Amino acid sequence: MGDLVIHDLNQxxxxxxxxILAAIDNLSLxxxxxxFVCILxxxxxxxxxxxxxxxxLDTATGGEILLDNERITGPDAKIGIVFxxxxxxxWRSVLDNVAFGLExxxxxxxxxxxxxxxxxxxxxxxxxxxxxxxxxxxxxxQRVAVARALALDPVVLLMDEPFGxxxxxxxxxxxxxxxxxxxxxxxxxxxxxxxxxxxxxLADRIIVLTPRPGRICExxxxxxxxxxxxxSVEFAKVRRLVLDLINQPKCTLQNELSSKV
Amino acid sequence: xxxxxxxxxxxxxxxxxxxxxxxxxxxxxxxIIRYPFIMPxxxxxxxxxxxxxxxxxxFLDFQASLVHFGLGLGAALIIGxxxxxxxxxxxxxxxxxxxxxxxxxxIPPLAWIPFAIIWFGLTMYSAGFVIFIGSVxxxxxxxxxxxxxxxxxxxxxxxxxxxxKNWDLIRYIAFPSALPSIAAGIRIATGVGWxxxxxxxxxxxxxxxxxxxxxxxxxxxxxxxxxxxxxxxxLIGLFFDMIFRYYIDRQFLKWRTGEVA
Numbered sequence: 001m002g003d004l005v006i007h008d009l010n011q012x013x014x015x016x017x018x019x020i021l022a023a024i025d026n027l028s029l030x031x032x033x034x035x036f037v038c039i040l041x042x043x044x045x046x047x048x049x050x051x052x053x054x055x056x057l058d059t060a061t062g063g064e065i066l067l068d069n070e071r072i073t074g075p076d077a078k079i080g081i082v083f084x085x086x087x088x089x090x091w092r093s094v095l096d097n098v099a100f101g102l103e104x105x106x107x108x109x110x111x112x113x114x115x116x117x118x119x120x121x122x123x124x125x126x127x128x129x130x131x132x133x134x135x136x137x138x139x140x141x142q143r144v145a146v147a148r149a150l151a152l153d154p155v156v157l158l159m160d161e162p163f164g165x166x167x168x169x170x171x172x173x174x175x176x177x178x179x180x181x182x183x184x185x186x187x188x189x190x191x192x193x194x195x196x197x198x199x200x201x202l203a204d205r206i207i208v209l210t211p212r213p214g215r216i217c218e219x220x221x222x223x224x225x226x227x228x229x230x231x232s233v234e235f236a237k238v239r240r241l242v243l244d245l246i247n248q249p250k251c252t253l254q255n256e257l258s259s260k261v
Numbered sequence: 262x263x264x265x266x267x268x269x270x271x272x273x274x275x276x277x278x279x280x281x282x283x284x285x286x287x288x289x290x291x292x293i294i295r296y297p298f299i300m301p302x303x304x305x306x307x308x309x310x311x312x313x314x315x316x317x318x319x320f321l322d323f324q325a326s327l328v329h330f331g332l333g334l335g336a337a338l339i340i341g342x343x344x345x346x347x348x349x350x351x352x353x354x355x356x357x358x359x360x361x362x363x364x365x366x367x368i369p370p371l372a373w374i375p376f377a378i379i380w381f382g383l384t385m386y387s388a389g390f391v392i393f394i395g396s397v398x399x400x401x402x403x404x405x406x407x408x409x410x411x412x413x414x415x416x417x418x419x420x421x422x423x424x425x426k427n428w429d430l431i432r433y434i435a436f437p438s439a440l441p442s443i444a445a446g447i448r449i450a451t452g453v454g455w456x457x458x459x460x461x462x463x464x465x466x467x468x469x470x471x472x473x474x475x476x477x478x479x480x481x482x483x484x485x486x487x488x489x490x491x492x493x494x495x496l497i498g499l500f501f502d503m504i505f506r507y508y509i510d511r512q513f514l515k516w517r518t519g520e521v522a
Contacts, residue, residue, distance in 0.1 A: 055421060057417055057420065057421070074425070075420040075421050075423075075425060077423055079421070080421065081418075081421045083414060083417070083418065085414050086414075087414045087415065087417075087418040088418075089415060089418075089419075089434070089437070089438075090438075090516050090517070091437040091438065091440065091516045092437075092516075100419075100422050100424075100433075101422035101423050104422055104423035104424045104429070104433070105423055132515070132516040133516075134516065134517070148422070149421075149422075152422065152423065
């Protein structure tokens with residue numbers, strides 16, 4: 001199962017000058033099992049903050065996040081993540097990167113390599129098993145990162161602008177591959193992006209966040225069948241709708257909630 | 262490839278410079294100064310070398326020096342790496358130990374010779390101690406800075422993949438990530454330690470030793486033999502450095518290729 005419930009979540013950071021900056025403000029959201037959700041917002045709107053809290057890397061200042069009715073208190077094997085930056089361990093070969101989580105779990109060498117090869121195959125990089133990350137292109141590195149996260153068979157896969165640093169062509173290709181993988185592995189995916197095009201191509205639902213502090217401004221469901229054709233009229237229609245949505249004053253307004261302590 | 266060829270061609274320039282240096286030295290020593298006590302010529306040195314090979318103790322000297330050096334460097338690694346890891350990993354341990362280290366570090370290794378004698382007597386251990394003092398600080402400092410510059414993303418990726426205990430994070434993430442810096446520290450330590458060797462053997466800790474007999478031949482006014490020992494010390498130091506450059510870096514840090522080039 002991969003039902004995620006976010007309830008009244010708050011996150012704030014204290015700044016050096018003593019004020020408190022609210023990054024996430026009373027955010028509630030439910031993501032159901034096997035759903036593909038995109039979180040859309042401009043830079044600095046708290047998308048990454050939200051994702052890090054779901055991952056258990058940061059602790060919320062208020063509210064809670066439940067995965068299958070269990071509260072998330074720290075990194076958990078049920079949740080995998082693909083970061084925006086290249087996070088592969090450069091001192092490990094591609095295969096050893098994918099097998100890392102299994103190794104930490106104490107799986108036997110042969111068994112974990114067998115599984116890791118399976119996941120490398122899923123992202124189409126079997127031939128690069130022995131290579132080191134420095135020998136791979138950006139797109140290949142992110143594919144390995146996806147395989148590495150999936151190898152632990154998490155129920156939720158978090159993706160923090162994973163294709164943000166890639167060129168448009170590679171990006172489109174990887175989006176397509178990701179949907180295939182999602183179809184095969186049936187994970188709940190929460191995908192953070194600032195690209196409307198990407199969100200419309202991928203998501204079942206798009207959650208639009210307001211900047212500073214992050215709140216849900218709009219939720220937009222897309223029921224177009226996949227694979228979606230980026231050049232089709234319907235796609236353009238949805239894309240325009242979403243663009244209009246995010247450009248509404250209530251979604252762009254910056255209302256900094258900072259207060260003196 | 263082109264670069265490689267160029268390096269190959271340029272290597273002859275270096276060989277040429279060495280030959281030129283020998284010729285100039287020979288001319289100055291044999292034709293201008295003509296007093297081997299002030300400046301032995303290359304041919305004097307070469308015949309002294311052959312003489313020492315036949316009747317001298319070169320091999321025993323080499324052996325004894327290697328023992329002194331090995332003791333010092335070995336102790337520096339065994340003590341320096343854990344201290345560097347501790348200081349790099351824990352802010353508290355860093356704050357605790359840093360002042361002591363910063364006070365001890367600028368004391369020249371040779372200033373420790375009196376205490377080396379008092380504590381260890383005229384044994385190989387006191388020579389080792391002087392070399393240890395010279396080489397432990399580069400090891401500590403490079404291990405420390407290697408640990409401090411472990412990218413946060415690697416630690417977080419590790420945590421998300423089930424590597425959550427401190428010890429596991431050090432072993433699987435921080436140590437391999439810091440390894441290039443640690444290796445650089447050991448390389449510097451090797452150089453500094455080797456330079457302390459002559460002084461460490463100066464006060465008569467052993468019957469043999471490259472540094473010991475360098476002084477011995479000076480007392481006998483055999484300056485040609487002194488030059489033989491000088492050159493041997495230099496060449497062996499160079500050899501250690503080559504081991505690092507060509508073997509250790511390629512064997513253990515091959516994942517870094519491509520990162521710099």
